[in-house]
Amino acid sequence: MSFEYEKYIRTGTLPHIWCPGCGHGIVMKSMLRAIDGLKLDKNNIAVVSGIGCTSRLPGYLDMNTLHTTHGRALSFATGIKLANPKLTVIVISGDGDAVAIGGNHFIHAARRNIDITLMIFNNSIYGMTGGQVAPTTPIGAIATTMPYGNIDPPFDIVKLAEGAGATFIARTTSYHTAQTEQLVKQAIQHKGFSVLDIIDACPVQYGRRNAPRDATEMLKVQKDNTVPVQLAQKKSAEELKNKIITGIFVKKELPEYAETYYNTIMPKAKAK
Numbered sequence: 001m002s003f004e005y006e007k008y009i010r011t012g013t014l015p016h017i018w019c020p021g022c023g024h025g026i027v028m029k030s031m032l033r034a035i036d037g038l039k040l041d042k043n044n045i046a047v048v049s050g051i052g053c054t055s056r057l058p059g060y061l062d063m064n065t066l067h068t069t070h071g072r073a074l075s076f077a078t079g080i081k082l083a084n085p086k087l088t089v090i091v092i093s094g095d096g097d098a099v100a101i102g103g104n105h106f107i108h109a110a111r112r113n114i115d116i117t118l119m120i121f122n123n124s125i126y127g128m129t130g131g132q133v134a135p136t137t138p139i140g141a142i143a144t145t146m147p148y149g150n151i152d153p154p155f156d157i158v159k160l161a162e163g164a165g166a167t168f169i170a171r172t173t174s175y176h177t178a179q180t181e182q183l184v185k186q187a188i189q190h191k192g193f194s195v196l197d198i199i200d201a202c203p204v205q206y207g208r209r210n211a212p213r214d215a216t217e218m219l220k221v222q223k224d225n226t227v228p229v230q231l232a233q234k235k236s237a238e239e240l241k242n243k244i245i246t247g248i249f250v251k252k253e254l255p256e257y258a259e260t261y262y263n264t265i266m267p268k269a270k271a272k
């Protein structure tokens with residue numbers, strides 16, 4: 001059955017800036033199907049981003065959207081959620097935006113367990129600015145700032161989120177559109193800080209210097225190299241080398257920050 005994307009799009013903002021073969025549009029479509037499937041009123045959704053190719057996404061959506069400063073989307077989103085906790089707040093971030101310049105904001109949003117869904121479009125590179133190394137770039141990969149091969153060990157975003165206290169953490173890929181849709185739904189429904197690590201593809205700034213090179217090959221790698229987390233638990237580190245472990249890693253209930261704020265701080269402030 002065809003899906004009517006147009007009702008969620010500011011068609012006047014098209015054509016979009018993404019290169020042919022960029023994974024960002026595929027993930028955006030999965031996100032829109034999730035929002036539609038949850039029957040959310042788009043007027044009650046706020047979509048916030050920082051800067052980067054990924055972060056152009058909210059501009060294309062006919063919702064409440066905010067394009068902010070590089071790495072700071074979670075701070076703006078925290079303000080929105082505290083001002084109006086009824087809103088569904090979704091943050092769209094590249095891996096550089098979320099865990100390089102925005103790393104500090106990432107760990108503290110997770111620690112507070114504020115009810116925000118963070119979607120990280122993880123393409124292992126700084127796409128917008130020409131292919132500099134990111135904290136998710138694999139060892140040995142070529143970047144403009146690592147012309148002899150990256151020597152910095154990459155972050156595992158799932159482990160980082162878990163260490164910082166996020167209460168819903170999952171990983172999928174841009175190839176796995178149905179899984180992305182389901183995980184976005186669950187992340188939005190989860191009351192607390194949700195992190196989705198979405199392995200994505202930048203054929204232009206990453207692919208042209210590395211393998212896999214083009215968009216089709218990148219999607220094929222995503223398709224062929226994934227291992228569901230339940231299966232991964234039975235495999236050795238050697239067997240999991242270069243594999244993408246997908247699924248839900250953490251799902252737990254803890255007090256949510258905006259609710260705690262309104263229940264404990266506001267009454268005291270009002271009584272003063």
Ligand SMILES: Cc1ncc(C[n+]2csc(CCOP(=O)(O)OP(=O)(O)O)c2C)c(N)n1
Pocket residue numbers: 051052053054055070093094095096097098101121123125126127128129134202
């Ligand atoms: C304070 C600040 N520092 C640096 C930049 C330059 N800058 C813009 S986007 C970007 C990288 C974005 O990479 P990522 O978040 O991974 O997203 P992608 O473009 O790959 O989707 C950088 C370094 C900026 N805009 N502001």
Ligand code: SF4
Pocket residue numbers: 017018019021022023024053054123127128201202203204205206
């Ligand atoms: S540079 Fe990379 S991330 Fe940016 S739009 Fe092009 S393919 Fe996508």
